[in-house]
Amino acid sequence: MKPRFKDVATVxxxxxxxxxxxxxxxAGVVYLADRLGKPVLIEGPAGTGKTQLAKSVAEMxxxxxxxxxxxxxxxxxxxxxxWNYKKQLLRIQADKTSDSWSEVHDDIFSEEFLLTxxxxxxxxxxxxxxxxxxxxxxxxxxxxxxxxxILSDYQVSIPELGTIVAKQIPLVFLTSNNTRELSExxxxxxxxxxxxxxDLEREKEIVLNKVPDIxxxxxxxxxxxxxxxxxxxxxxxxxxSETLDWAxxxxxxxxxxxxxxxxxxxLHILLKYxxxxxxxxxxxxxxx
Amino acid sequence: xxxxxxxxxxxxxxxxxxLPVSLTENLDAMEAVKVIPIEDxxxxxxxxxxxxxxxxxxxxxxxxxxxxxxxxxxxEYAITQDGQPDDFWREMQEQMEQVKGQGEGKGSGGGMDxxxxxxxxxxxxxxxxxxxxxxxxxxxxxxxxxxxxMEPGRPVGGTYYLYRTLxxxxxxxxxxxxxxxxxxxxxxxxxxxxxxxxxxxxxxxIEQFKQEVESEIRRRLVADRGAExxxxxxxxxxxxxxxxxxxxxxxxxxxxxxxYPLTRKLAARLARxxxxxxxxxxxxxxxxxxxxxxGGVPADPKFRYPRPAKPELMVVADxxxxxxxxxxxxxxxxxxxxxxxxxxxxxxxxxxxxxxxxFFKSTEDIGEAINRVNTEAxxxxxxxxxxxxxxxxxxxxxxxxxxxxxxxxxxLGDARNNYHAAQxxxxxxxxxRARHVYWLNPEPKSYWNTGDSIVGEYGAHTDGVFECRNxxxxxxxxENLT
Numbered sequence: 001m002k003p004r005f006k007d008v009a010t011v012x013x014x015x016x017x018x019x020x021x022x023x024x025x026x027a028g029v030v031y032l033a034d035r036l037g038k039p040v041l042i043e044g045p046a047g048t049g050k051t052q053l054a055k056s057v058a059e060m061x062x063x064x065x066x067x068x069x070x071x072x073x074x075x076x077x078x079x080x081x082x083w084n085y086k087k088q089l090l091r092i093q094a095d096k097t098s099d100s101w102s103e104v105h106d107d108i109f110s111e112e113f114l115l116t117x118x119x120x121x122x123x124x125x126x127x128x129x130x131x132x133x134x135x136x137x138x139x140x141x142x143x144x145x146x147x148x149x150i151l152s153d154y155q156v157s158i159p160e161l162g163t164i165v166a167k168q169i170p171l172v173f174l175t176s177n178n179t180r181e182l183s184e185x186x187x188x189x190x191x192x193x194x195x196x197x198x199d200l201e202r203e204k205e206i207v208l209n210k211v212p213d214i215x216x217x218x219x220x221x222x223x224x225x226x227x228x229x230x231x232x233x234x235x236x237x238x239x240x241s242e243t244l245d246w247a248x249x250x251x252x253x254x255x256x257x258x259x260x261x262x263x264x265x266x267l268h269i270l271l272k273y274x275x276x277x278x279x280x281x282x283x284x285x286x287x288x
Numbered sequence: 289x290x291x292x293x294x295x296x297x298x299x300x301x302x303x304x305x306x307l308p309v310s311l312t313e314n315l316d317a318m319e320a321v322k323v324i325p326i327e328d329x330x331x332x333x334x335x336x337x338x339x340x341x342x343x344x345x346x347x348x349x350x351x352x353x354x355x356x357x358x359x360x361x362x363x364e365y366a367i368t369q370d371g372q373p374d375d376f377w378r379e380m381q382e383q384m385e386q387v388k389g390q391g392e393g394k395g396s397g398g399g400m401d402x403x404x405x406x407x408x409x410x411x412x413x414x415x416x417x418x419x420x421x422x423x424x425x426x427x428x429x430x431x432x433x434x435x436x437x438m439e440p441g442r443p444v445g446g447t448y449y450l451y452r453t454l455x456x457x458x459x460x461x462x463x464x465x466x467x468x469x470x471x472x473x474x475x476x477x478x479x480x481x482x483x484x485x486x487x488x489x490x491x492x493x494i495e496q497f498k499q500e501v502e503s504e505i506r507r508r509l510v511a512d513r514g515a516e517x518x519x520x521x522x523x524x525x526x527x528x529x530x531x532x533x534x535x536x537x538x539x540x541x542x543x544x545x546x547x548y549p550l551t552r553k554l555a556a557r558l559a560r561x562x563x564x565x566x567x568x569x570x571x572x573x574x575x576x577x578x579x580x581x582x583g584g585v586p587a588d589p590k591f592r593y594p595r596p597a598k599p600e601l602m603v604v605a606d607x608x609x610x611x612x613x614x615x616x617x618x619x620x621x622x623x624x625x626x627x628x629x630x631x632x633x634x635x636x637x638x639x640x641x642x643x644x645x646x647f648f649k650s651t652e653d654i655g656e657a658i659n660r661v662n663t664e665a666x667x668x669x670x671x672x673x674x675x676x677x678x679x680x681x682x683x684x685x686x687x688x689x690x691x692x693x694x695x696x697x698x699x700l701g702d703a704r705n706n707y708h709a710a711q712x713x714x715x716x717x718x719x720x721r722a723r724h725v726y727w728l729n730p731e732p733k734s735y736w737n738t739g740d741s742i743v744g745e746y747g748a749h750t751d752g753v754f755e756c757r758n759x760x761x762x763x764x765x766x767e768n769l770t
């Protein structure tokens with residue numbers, strides 16, 4: 001199979017064109033995922049662009065994005081495939097008279113009666129595909145096992161049909177908010193990528209990139225204030241998306257340089273807990 | 289050394305440090321290395337990280353070991369008595385000389401020998417001020433060479449050299465100096481917000497410089513003693529294996545960081561367990577409702593889920609010196625998952641006892657509550673040395689009536705009673721009234737019942753005594769509790 005990317009730098013610049021600013025780690029892992037043909041497990045705090053990475057990679061490679069949103073109670077029939085019972089029933093009733101039983105029996109378990117769900121869809125697709133399995137930590141440990149076959153061998157076994165092998169190897173991204181420890185078996189099959197809050201420079205660039213018409217000076221100030229706030233011991237540190245919201249708010253208010261008063265008045269956009277807001281307001285005004 | 293040997297040594301060391309590296313992951317790493325050139329150090333590091341480290345808490349340990357094994361190695365790092373300035377440094381030097389003017393210069397090419405420690409410190413300050421990365425790196429290199437006083441083959445750890453280097457640069461006061469200089473330089477007065485941001489910026493630069501120095505020392509030590517020996521001296525426990533009783537300040541910080549995600553995971557797991565527990569009796573209404581989609585045949589029986597009552601918890605913790613850290617962590621832990629219990633009450637003692645539940649009630653911030661416990665709780669009765677017997681007696685007298693069949697009592701401490709009377713009948717009485725009484729001891733099992741420890745005497749009356757030396761054991765215990 002032909003590799004999708006020439007080297008790490010190509011990945012990086014490609015993602016940049018899609019307005020996603022990757023650091024070395026992110027670009028490197030995406031590159032490796034393609035070369036080794038392995039899924040990527042992305043972990044990290046909420047709102048740091050985990051899902052967005054998969055979307056951007058799909059756009060960059062011109063592939064179709066197939067998304068499986070995980071939730072408690074997700075099962076085979078929602079994730080892999082399901083037999084179309086109604087259609088099978090109709091088929092049986094349609095020619096009650098003619099066909100012999102064995103013929104009907106073979107017929108109703110053919111691909112025509114198979115409803116493909118995201119996972120099966122991803123591997124049977126002819127065109128290039130990026131598969132995103134979102135918030136994989138929400139499913140139960142037992143359900144995780146559903147994913148193992150497809151993640152390691154890119155195939156799905158259906159008892160009535162046999163094994164369906166992928167026509168092309170899709171790029172697979174799994175995201176996790178780390179609400180529970182994923183099983184060893186799943187982790188072993190994946191490359192691991194931890195996406196943390198960006199550093200000062202990258203955050204500033206993200207703000208400059210995503211918020212139109214923002215001045216360099218303001219973006220710099222925003223990034224620095226957010227960094228200071230993240231160093232505090234908070235219940236929930238501000239995420240990148242909250243930083244962006246804040247930047248947009250400040251733009252709307254027509255603020256050019258942030259002073260203490262304005263910072264305090266708009267803190268509730270960055271922080272969502274009252275105790276956090278109080279703490280940050282206190283910290284930001286105290287000089288040592 | 290060929291890459292393959294280096295890799296296998298590296299992976300053995302990762303395993304020694306406690307990282308679970310499986311065979312397949314090892315093979316993946318080898319595959320990854322094939323497509324990434326080793327010269328691109330950052331990419332190489334991330335490639336190894338992505339294949340070998342599957343838990344972010346282990347990243348730091350990985351980074352340290354990576355640096356030991358794959359840091360630049362070569363003759364230039366060998367420890368020689370007369371330090372040879374390398375080309376980069378000389379260039380830097382010349383530049384500086386030009387900037388400074390001829391007054392202070394003592395002839396170009398004189399190398400760092402011509403600079404006094406004060407001058408180096410001044411250069412460092414300028415570099416920190418402007419955030420000049422290259423300069424900071426060069427200075428880190430030079431100061432290690434000048435001040436660390438490294439001697440080949442001497443079996444001391446990196447910390448000693450780090451201390452010596454930083455002391456010579458007067459780094460402790462650097463932040464203050466930078467702030468002062470910054471204030472002088474700017475024309476108008478900075479607002480407190482701006483000042484605060486400047487301070488954070490300088491702090492992070494100083495931290496960066498420290499790390500440069502540290503890795504420089506490490507590089508030199510590796511060159512001197514070889515990777516295996518170095519990795520062994522640098523080996524640090526993973527956050528979940530750090531012992532409460534012997535944690536250093538840095539380790540305490542990492543413990544605190546590890547605590548929050550751990551409790552979140554535990555709470556999610558417990559809540560799930562509660563919901564998906566054993567099935568209860570048949571839910572007739574629900575079954576009939578679902579039978580409609582099967583033409584009235586009850587093909588899919590539904591069951592009621594039992595809702596087990598949440599236990600009530602009473603935590604009684606010794607907060608005297610040696611076990612204070614352990615008590616603090618257990619309290620934090622318990623309160624972080626307090627919605628898994630119907631009620632949590634907490635008591636702390638040394639030789640007197642005091643209820644501290646109100647501190648946790650009045651604020652959402654657990655850290656602040658713990659601080660108040662440490663400063664405000666009235667726990668000293670006579671001399672401020674642990675007296676379990678007296679504390680238990682008073683506890684039973686005041687709060688004993690509140691213990692009922694729903695209560696689980698947690699006793700925390702090392703049971704080092706300073707040879708006071710044990711009064712173990714109190715524990716016996718508690719157990720009669722409570723659902724369970726458990727004892728958590730932060731000491732290793734082999735120390736129990738030695739010296740003035742009488743954990744056995746108390747333990748005989750409890751439902752179990754558990755060794756709780758690190759986060760992993762604490763988590764395991766709490767999970768079984770609910």
